Every structure is written in C-alpha cells, then in structure tokens.
Amino acid sequence: MIESNALFGNGLNIEFSENDDYKNWAILSRMIKNLAESGRYDDVFAGKISSDEMKDFLERLNEWFKNKALKGIAALKWAENEDEVSALMEMSKRYKGKDPSVLEIGLEDYLLGLKLFNASYGTDAVPSDALFQGMSYLMLDAIYNNGLIERIYTNMECYKPELLKFKNIFTLNYDSNVDVILDHPVYHLHGSFRTLHHEYRPDTFKGWAILQTGKALPQYISGKEYLYSDAVLGFSGRDKWDKICKYNDTYDNPLSQVFLKAHPELEAPKYPVEEFKTIKGHLHLIGVCPNNDSHIFKMINDNINISKVLYYTACDEDAEQVQKVIRKPIQILNVFKYWDHIRGKKA
Template identity: 40%
Template sequence: MIERNLLIGNGINIEFSGNDDYKNYKIIERLTQNICTNKYYDVFQGTLNQDDLKKMIILLNEEFNKIAETGKISSTWLKTKSDCQTLMEILARYHGESQNILSIGMEDYFFIMRLLNNSVGNTDDTMETLFQGLRYLFLDAIYNNGEIETLYEKMNCYKKELLKYKNIFTINYDANIDKLTNKRIFHLHGSFNVLDDTYRPETIIGYLALQNHSLKVIPKLKHIYCNGIMGYSGEYKMERMERYSSGNMAINKLMHLSDQEREQYYTQLKSSTKESDIYVAKVIKACLAHPELKYNEYPIKQFENINGELHIIGMSPNNDSHIFKMINENPHISNIVYFSANDDDTKNIQKVINKTVQIRNIFKYWKSLIA
C-alpha cells in the first residue's frame, strides 16, 4: 500500500476561520493596530516606542514602493545571489506597481529590511536583531490573541480525512491539526507551543543565555518567543532550519575527539579575538560539563525521508522555495497531488516542482468534506 503524506499551509486556517482573519492583509492590519498601543514596551525594554514602530513600518512600505516602481536599486544593497533572485521574484510578483501597507506580503517586509540593512553596512548580527523585532510583531498578529488556536473546533469534518495520512507536515505555527488528530504533527517552521532554544535552559543556547541572565519571556506574550521561523527567502529559512541540526552534528563530532584534541581545540577558540570562536568555546565547555545539552531540531530529516504520495493543501507555490527544493530532491516521492485555488497557482506549482503533479480543485475538496 502506498504511503500517504500531507503538507499543509495557511490556506486551511483561512478556509475554516470563515472570515479573512488569517489572510495577509488582515494579519498586517492587526499588526498596525497593535503597534498603536504600548503592548510591546516591555518586549523592546523601552528602546522602541509605538511611534518608532509605526515609523519603521511606514519606512519599509515607502522603500518597497520606490523599488517596485522603478525596478532600480544600488548593487551595494544586493550582497548575495539569493538577494538578486528574491528581488527579481518580487518585481515580477507586483508588476512594478506600488502597494499600500496591507497589500505587501508579510515576508517581503523582511527582504526590504535586509536591503536597508545592506545599504547602511550593518553587520549580520544587527540584521538578526532587527529581524527578531519584526518577527515578534508578525507572530503576535498571526496569533490573534489566541483565536488562531481555537480553529480546530470548526474542523471536525476534516478529522476523518486527516487520519488517512501516515505523516502530516505543516508550515503553520498553530496546533489545530495536532489537537484535532491527537497525533504528532511535524511543524517544519516551528510552533507557537515550542519556545525558541534561546529561552529553554535545557538546550545549549538557553543554558548559555541563562549564564548571562538574558532569559526573559513575558508570560502574556509567550507565543512571540516561540521557535517559529520567518524570513525573506527559502534559502534564509532553510539556513535557520539546518542551524540546530548542524549544531548537534558538530557536538557529536566533538565528543568523538580524544581529550587532548578537544582541549587543544577549546584552547585555540578561547584565545581567539573573534566573537563567534569565543562563543563556540563556551558551547564546548557547556557540553563537556553537561553532555545532555543539545539543540532542538526542526523536523527536516522526517520530511526529507518521506516516500509514496504527497498531498499539498493550502500552500502557495510563490513562497517557501526550500520546501519545494526538498520535494524535488526526494526520489522516493512517487506521486504529488496539489490542491489549487486558481489558475495561477496551478501554473506556478508546475514551475516549482519538477515532478508530475496532479491538480485538484481545493474548493470542490472542501465541499466534499461537508457533503
């Protein structure tokens, strides 16, 4: 019997919400409403106020429109091949037209922030700090005061269908499918219910953060400190997903070294003037003192190892190129079924997946569940 696997995107939340709450424009609308309050004062520890946050979103919108309208940008703003590719995709997607704040894709805001960061020569560390702040705002807007986590109550008609799949993967942060099926769901981009390693003292990063007294989670906003990944390109997201897996591989390799080799490596890193080397030295010291410390990995291997049939529901072909790359590189996927919402998605999915794809109408599919 052929193994059946399912990959779910945000379209399922849009369908079962019965309204527009989880469409792009509505999420950004909530973000703009949230930043008009003092909700995030403690999150940013007073370094940014509501006026600063409003100015930031307006600036990103203005810069986006300058680029979209002219198609011109200084080469110094583009540092990598991925930057050039992402820019070309954005220019094609928006057809050179200016957009209001609500009509720009969420993750395109991260790309404009990256370009601005490149233009002033900020370091990667500075960019990550800026990304983290923007990520907090978007995660909170998606969370919708917890309303998103109640959608499973409207999904009973979908339960029987979901139980037909051996493995279910999602790029959503909510746990609705987890609650509905009572089975393990693989969250490729993280989950609102899982804190990032930075805030988990049982992980390497969290342990080191605790030593520096930098662990701080605001209970009523706990969800923004989750391990949810957001970014401007598939390449960026994949790098984030692989970071913790690579960390665990490096630790395992370290533990197989002789005591003398480890000591030499540790001494070399500790005496370095590079902050990255000094941090790795701290990681080595922590692992030797507490061998149980690890990184909390994203379920990349589980997704890469699926075989048989893969159904894709509620996921746009215009984002998450890293997911489609893993699908293309898996020779054990024998059949792909994509549930399409429109002709553009039908056309584009066959551009990003280089295997034979069966197309089914998503609206007919939803209707069949309640028939």
C-alpha cells in the first residue's frame, strides 16, 4: 500500500479560522495596529527603541520598498550575495506590473526589503541581526494574534478523520492546532510557538554549553515565550535553510556528540528535516505557497522515494508556479472542492 504524507502551510489556518485573520494583509494590518498600542513592546525592546520609532521606520521602509526593492535592479547594489540577488529578482517578477499597497506585500518579502533598506544606509546602517530580531518580534506577535491562533483547532474536528489517513504529518506553521487535534506532536519544519529557542533552555546542550562558559542564558519575557521560540523566519528558502542547518549542527557535529553521550540528561532539539527527507510514497501539499520555500521543494525533489506530489491550489498562479519548482509527477487539485468534501458539502 502506498504511504500518504502531508505537509501543511498557512492555508490550513486560513480555512479553519473561519475569518481573514491569518491572511497576509490581516497579519500586516495587525502588526501596524500592535505598534500603535501604547506600551505593548516596552518590555520586549527594553527601551532600546520605542514603538513610535519602529512605526516610523516601517513607514520609511514601505516607501523605499515600493520605489526601490520592487523594481529589482534599483536595489541590486545593496545585495550581498547570490541568494539575495536571486530573491530580489524573483520578488520583482511577482510584483511586476502591480502597485501593491502596504498590506499587499508578502510578509517574508518585507524581510528582504528590510535587509536591503538597512544596507542602503551604508556606514549608518543598524546591525542587521538586531534589526531582523526586532522585526521578527513584530511579525511573530502579529501571527500569534494574542494566542487566538492556537484556538483554531476548535473548528477542526471534522478534519480529524482525514488527518488520521496520513502516515507522517509535517507543517510549516508555528501553531500546534494539528498536534492538539491528533493528541500527539507533528513535525514542525519551521519551529513551533510552543518550543523555546534552545539558547534559552538550560536542559538543552546549547543552553548547557552557554552556562559552561560562565555566561548567563539570554532572558525571555514570561508570558511572551512565543516571541522567543524556535520559529524560523527568512526572506528565502536558502535563508531559512541556513538557519535550520546552523541550529541542527549544534547537535550534529562530532564534538557535540561526545558531550551529549557524556550528558544523556541534555536534550538535543532539532528541526525534523531528516524525517522529511526520508518519507516515501505520496506527499500532499495543502495550504502551501510555492514562493520563498525553495529548501522544502529541494528536499522533495531530492527524495527518490516520493513517487507523487498532490498539490491543493487556490489559484492558477500558484498551480503554474508549483509545477516549475517540483520535478516529480504532480497532480493539481482544487483546494476549495477539497475543503467542501471535508465539511461534507455537495457540489
């Protein structure tokens, strides 16, 4: 019997939230609204930058993004490597002939725009790691939606029988709704709001190693652990992949293996990419966007044991794009008909 596996993206949350809360424009709108909330980020930014300053920075970023980044060539001189050049050109193609508003620009596209915009300041640029971290806090907070994202499972009971058909379930989402429905963890390829980044945890080898140097672990804010989770954000597949590999290499390198054997009490949390690389049979891609995740499609293409990909699409544009990035036998399915089937609706 052919094994069936599933990989879920944000489209799953959009379907079962029964509102627009997790669409790109809604997340960006919430991010702007959160910045306007007095004192919301005082503890997060610890007085280093105010919400008003962040809001002003975002407004200038938006203006630069539309006038420079979306035109591709105009921003090339600030790209530092081939990945940034490739991501910039792909992004400019997606918006070609369009005049997107602030809320119509992809969330992850902003991360590339942020990096290039900052680089345009030359010697006056802010350290990129600090800037990225600040933007990540804002984005993760907007996605988290005051915890409401973790309540979507209350609308998903009708989907449980379908979920049980899959041998392995992977997700690109940070929430744990599928985990709750199934009452067991699924594979979070890009991390989870429920899992602290290993540098904050003394029970991991990473945390233990920091403590051995005489340094204290970085601090996180109680009640806002989701901001300090292992959730991966990046402007391209290569960018995300580099972060995943760096994290996993903490536990995979030979020296770490020696210490882990000597300290079996320490955890070695890793992103489950090896589990994804070894699936067999059919792979269902549900709610997955074909942009900015080239690392995912590379793993699919490199896995000779995946015999077929079933891609559930909401638009012709995504259907065309996914057939360009997947080099496997592929079946395109209408995701709206799929959800109607799940809910027992008749055509």
